[in-house]
Amino acid sequence: MSNHEQHETKERPVKRSGMSRRQFLSYTLGGAGAFMAAGMSLPMIRFAVDPILAKKAGGTWIKVVEESKLTTEPQEFKFQIHQIDGWYVSDPELTAWISKDDKGTPFALSPVCKHLGCTIGWNTEKNEEYVCPCHGAHYTKDGKNLVVAPKPLDEYDLKVEKGWIYLGPVKANTRV
The missing domain is CATH 1.20.5 (Single alpha-helices involved in coiled-coils or other helix-helix interfaces)
Known part of the structure; x- marks a missing residue:
């Protein structure tokens, strides 16, 4: 080297x-x-x-009215539900229009207009129809849309147990 x-x-x-x-x-x-x-x-x-x-609880049924108090004329019933939305807990008051059909079977409709979400009333114009006071939507007793509204009124799941009407979640109208 x-x-x-x-x-x-x-x-x-x-x-x-x-x-x-x-x-x-x-x-x-x-x-x-x-x-x-x-x-x-x-x-x-x-x-x-x-x-x-968090696991969601199954459908909750709310006891609303005795079946014996129902007629074929729709009646407005108010009830409260207990709901938890994240960390917010509330007990809002809801409304349902409950009546019996021609066969005597009870059904319940939501009062929320399908046009713009206003609250409808029964027979306010003496025409045997649900009417939206805001925009003039009309519905039949079964909730079928007649004027203005694009869809029929929603209906509540309903069950009868021991003479009482129980309401569940709102669903699309199955009557029309």
Whole structure:
């Protein structure tokens, strides 16, 4: 080996297999920072997602009126439901128009007009129809849309148990 070759090997930096101090510190600080960020963000994510993942209760039936009090003329009945929306708990008062059809089978209609969401009334114009006071929509006793409204009135799920009428969730009208 010549002098020149010995001189070159002395000046070359020694290559080490492994990680430098700088890389070690970068990885360590980056890992610790990621661990702390995850520790802070997981509770916030859980706070936002838990209500969405909570199991929904099955359909709730509300006891509204005795079946013996119903006639073929629609009557307005008010009732309260208990609802939980995320962390907001409320007991809103709802309304249903309940009557019996020609066969004596009870049914309940929602009072929400399908045109623009106003509250309808029964026989306000002495015409044996539901009428929307806001925009003039008319519906038959079964909730069939006659004028203005694009769809029939919605109806409540209804069941009769031990002489009482129970109402469930609102559904599309099956009578018309």
